[in-house]
Amino acid sequence: MNAAIGLSLIILFSLGVPIAISIVLASIIGIEFFSPLPLLLVPQQMFVGIDSFPLMAIPFFILAGNLMSAGGISR
Template sequence: MDFEYIYPIIVLFGSFAIMLAVGVPITFAIGLSSLFSILIALPPDAAISVISQKMTVGLDGFTLLAIPFFVLAGNIMNTGGIARRLVNLAQALVGRLPGSLAHCNILANTLFGAISGSAVASAAAVGGIMSPLQEKEGYSPAFSTAINVASAPIGLMIPPSNVLIVYSLASGGTSVAALFLAGYLPGILTALALMTVAA
């Protein structure tokens, strides 16, 4: 292997490690180390052209704009009290089954995750409401937490899903609409399986 190909890689990882050790924020460490390695690997004119081209291409993707808007929508809904309304809906739907609060937690997490597209927002919103209720009814804190943590990621399969959008971009153009359509059945089946186990 020729040294001219190894040298930019050494500069990339070396400058990244040095910047992290010094305390440079990771965003700037990644960007600057990439910049240094491109400047070393290519002639100056080509390097400047490649750097400017990569920066503009990175800003051109409109699909990624959906992710911060899903997170924003989840936060707005949480502030607006939709999490409490979803818990009430879940209690009305599965409140008469044995282990109803566990089922309610799973269903509320599934619904909230399906609306917000974020598992973290779902776990925080529903867990904050359901955990005290479950502990008051005699559920152990470990069981309540386990149910909440296991059911929050179900919303990642049910559209809108940040993970499916990132997968679409990473796979080179898989249709986001097709991925969203394909996510419904596995998400619902996973929720039903978790409800069966929690009973």
């Protein structure tokens, strides 16, 4: 599985596909061909993985810091 994902990443990079899209496509290829889960269950499993308040608080604290910095309240 790791070799297939790595090979698909190399192919996508050589075709000039942006890095973020290449990573997403390589992940989808790996999940589709090497995972017993149907592709429709993947978003649900991803949400279950981040469905905890401490993990969700980290990005929101970063967002709050960026908003305070842009608004000038953090001076």
